Amino acid sequence: MAPLRRVLQGLKAHRFVAIGAVLSLLLLTAATAITPQIFRWGIDQGIAAKNFTVVWESAALMVIAAIARGLFNFGQTFWSEATSQGVAYDLRNQLFTKIETLSFSYHDRSQTSQLITRATSDIEQIRVLIGTSLIQVIGAVITLVTIATILLVMNWQLALITLIVVPIAAWLLTRFFSRNGSVFQRVQQQLGDLNAVLQENLLGVRVVKAFVRESQEKARYTALNNELIAISMKTLYAIRNTFPLIFLLSNLITVAVVGYGGAQVINRQFSIGELVAFNSYLLFILQPILLIGFAAPAIAQAAASAQRVYEVLDAEIEIRDRPNAIPFVKCGGRITFENVSFRYPGATTEALRGVSFETKPNELIAILGMTGSGKSTIVNLLPRFYDPTRGAVRIDGHDVREFSLTSLRSRIGIVFQETTLFAGTLRENIAYAKSDASLAEIVEAAKTAQIHDFIAGLPDGYDTIVGERGVGLSGGQRQRIAIARTLLTDYRILILDDSTSAVDAKTAAEIQTALDLLMEQKTCTAFVIAQRITTVRNADRILLMDQGVLVAQGTHEELMRTSPLYSAILESQVKRS
Template identity: 60%
Template sequence: MPEQKSTSATPSLRRVLEILASYPWFVFVGIISLLLLITTNALTPQLFRWGIDRGISENNLDVVFKCALFLVLAAVGRGIFSFGQNFCAESISQNVAYRLRNQVFSKTQNLSLSYYNNTSSGQLLTRVTSDVEQIRTFIGTTLLQVTSGFITLITSSIIVFTMNWKLALITLTAIPLAVFLLSQFFKKNSKLFGMVQVKLANLNSILEENLIGVRVVKAFVREKSEISRYTTLNGELLDVNIKTVKVVRNLFPVLFLLSNLISLAVIGFGGAEVIGKQFSLGELIAFNSYLVFILQPVLQIGFAAGVIAQASASAKRVYEIIDAKIDISNNPNAIVLGLSDIKGEIKFENVGFRYPGSTIETLKNISFEAKPGEFIAIVGMTGSGKSSIANLIPRFYDVTSGIVRVDGYDVRDLKLESLRSHVATVFQDATLFSGTIRENIAYGLPDSSLEQIIEAAKIAQIHDFISTLPDGYDTIVGERGIGLSGGQKQRVAIARTVLTDFQILILDDATSAVDAKTASLILESLEELRQARQCTIIAIAQRISSIRNADKILLVDKGEVVAQGKHEELLAMSSLYAGILASQIQQNQPISSQIS
């Protein structure tokens, strides 16, 4: 299968910065505003020097008033230019976050199921929320501070050299020392900032598990245990955060001490220069202002160090998803099957399968054939591999060996969208989405009419229940179908599936949560639908009574098809099949009257 490779070996944070090229006008206006702001700041100390040396020292009120006017204009200009740079930076950061969130979500929609088997949803949620927010903060605030700091540092350094090269040399000794301290900071602590996001993701995973499984927690009276587990992980996150605070705390006292020593040296040496008439008072005040413009960027970059480290770690985690390999994808010359082209024939040829990352064979030498329009049932003990067989037909996973064919085509040669649009699956765990019942049933065909939706609901034996609700099909169901029973959710899921234009229907224990009578009615309706559409049905069932009229029954044990045939044939040839049936009769006496 073709592999998706990373499009770039560039460090992840640099890849984020490359996105800025997509917003040239915001970047252009932001840079112009930034440069004008820096220019205005650089001119301000010269205005002070002019006002002191030519105005106050010479008792020239005209110069003082003009200086005051220019300072007011400079203040207005700083406000305008500051707004311009901040607006552009924030606009870019929001667009970058929007783009990254869409990229991550789009990728999650195309990743193979094997990826989700090894990645918790809490990890994914953290990356699309917290990690993207870290990147947004970096683009919107920190990048602006660092860029402004570097340009201000260079501009101010040039100006102070032209004013007094001796004082400039004293001032600029702070820069190599600060660079050394910051480089050591990044080198020693980059992994620590990445660990913060890992711990946060673990904490979110526990939170999500408990929100989903709250009824299980309460049923087993495990509230205290879960609180303890969450508190432990929360404590681990706190410990890591405290460590980041400590390393940042250890950096800044040194930087502040360095800046104070430089300021002391400049005032002392510069004061001596003023007393010796080699430097004017206005020049010293202006120089001291530029000293702030040199030391402040050093401190800003120091403050930004932690944010950059966190953003770098977050960018790496976000791009791990964006660059993740897609195991199941279309071949370059994938075949598209039209609705009139597919008949519903299914053939397994010596199929072997194991889940990605596992060394245990889940399926071994599976071979069977389902002719168009047949009703094929799959039975067996729990964990025997029944659902794994069903998952290979719509190509949720690829076989390890052998071939799965639909209408003679290897499913790997068919376009995924084309294959799955003709193969409908009802899963045992019925997943519904927040919205109305109507929207949930029409999920696969959003433009379906109400009449079509009602017809599908009748097949699923859920119409009568929906009709009793005050809002009928417009009734809102909660997240994951909260408000409906397990059986009701399964029936809505069945209605959602039968509404689509399928030619192959897979029922993965789809009636396990409904009573035997309702299950029988659903299967009768599906049988009528099969006869009308001439579609193929693959049914995985626990209750043998519900599938005894199947055209063929596959008995699966330990990943192998150990017997296949009609109900009566399997009773005669397979002691395992007879044993499963006997155990069900013993557990539920009414079943015996249905099959005797």
């Protein structure tokens, strides 16, 4: 129940709205409790005594009580729903903020579909708990206490017969929670797995169709859907094994009250009006028990969902600012890797082993190597997407962990190998990191990235809407937009992670020429990761990586003379061309 207690703590931020819901609930309970007494008075003092005045007065009072119940019921429903929407709003924002601040290592281990399920379905389960189930339970408890007190005052023998159902039902519901909490959690987990297949197929629909895998993907989705149905049926079996017993008890209690109470009426120990009122209260006392019973599965579901949400909210942020972190403002250009080793979380082998080098100011460093050699890992350590397992990465003598993350990353311009575009216009995508950029600045960056002519030729120009993930653009066009986006930032260190792999050789050469000019103006050091030696042969220095080890470094000419691996890579690329 700990996750549910944390959910309830979130009500503090909406306490006035929640108080409105509780006050409406109390007034509704009072209006409900007084109604059977009006019945009793109308029957005993009106119908039995043949007093038409009392009959009409009791009828009028019953109408007023019915109107009051309707108003107070609307009030508690409205205010509880408003409270639930506020709690869900807060949780969604907290969850999104936490996902945005979690380190790369967390996202490496987590499924996107599971995070989406937690931000949507799980939070909706919590909202339903606050808006419906919680108010039902609170109302049921208040009604039980109120009606039990009235029944004990009216006829304590009949009251004891009636109230015996309460502890039995409480025991059955407690057993239901303890036995079936994990089942409801598995439902949400299975729903996340199902969403994972859906997400993969939506993102990879072209691959699915290209390889004619529709039937296989349908079978995979159906199999997981069947598993979801199976685990969902287990929740129904759990309900089946508990609630029929509660319903049976309620019916038996009704029979007992009518029989014993009828005998007391015959013996003139109880009036007919009191028996009718007591029987009405019986319905009111059984109804809360049933409401708690119906709310129990929703509470169990919400408890499982709350646990899943708080697992994310409580996740450790592995990369964070140190106390007294300093801002990264100036860059002299001396970047040092001191015996750096790194292992990705959960990996069995190190991605980097004992890497050491130091750059000079305004130097263009190229990083070359076979796939999986650790090229991208090196540059991922500079902006602290990850921290080294051993060793240190320094900028002008300062360990990068001494800088605040915001200042460090805002001064490092990165073009990733995998291009990500966002919903919106081309202009908004280029100005993503600098939303107040003028059109002239955007055009200048686009010209440098060799994408301006293409954009200018579109009917809407820079106001052209980008399709989902840039689906209407070629890989080279998306890559050049990403380059323009990076060039618009206030970077001091520039990282190009194989950023021209999707463009032709002529365009790559034009982009590289423009970047060379920019690197002379804005950067203190630039890193270029490339697969093709032809794109990095003019670098000031080339770092040659092999299986996480820096095996050689030097200019193109020096490596041609001293590195057999470099010569072998060059020879293989010449043969392919």
